[in-house]
Amino acid sequence: MPAFSSLGLFSTWFYNKAMGYTDKLKINTDKCVGCGICAKNCPAHNLKLTEGKAAAGSQCTMCYRCVNNCPKQAITLLGKEVVRQATI
Numbered sequence: 001m002p003a004f005s006s007l008g009l010f011s012t013w014f015y016n017k018a019m020g021y022t023d024k025l026k027i028n029t030d031k032c033v034g035c036g037i038c039a040k041n042c043p044a045h046n047l048k049l050t051e052g053k054a055a056a057g058s059q060c061t062m063c064y065r066c067v068n069n070c071p072k073q074a075i076t077l078l079g080k081e082v083v084r085q086a087t088i
């Protein structure tokens with residue numbers, strides 16, 4: 001069973017890591033125009049529009065979809081500004 005134990009440990013580690021990074025998700029409400037693209041594309045349903053601005057919950061999995069698809073570069077995960085966006 002060591003493989004399962006390792007998997008369990010990794011899952012716990014990743015979960016804790018992700019929860020830590022969730023706190024780092026920042027939405028610049030001055031830049032946000034409330035288009036809803038981020039909320040529509042978030043696989044974790046972690047984003048929603050509140051009073052015309054994007055707002056984050058606490059279930060971010062760090063997939064970067066919102067960061068990469070925001071037309072106003074209003075979302076950052078690590079760092080203070082978006083310097084490059086990527087689409088796959």
Ligand code: SF4
Pocket residue numbers: 027031032033034035036037038039053054069070071072073074075
């Ligand atoms: S994609 Fe960007 S501009 Fe559009 S709602 Fe989300 S944060 Fe705001």
Ligand code: SF4
Pocket residue numbers: 025038041042043044045046047056059060061062063064065066067
């Ligand atoms: S990084 Fe991914 S999971 Fe996290 S809020 Fe953005 S789209 Fe959702």
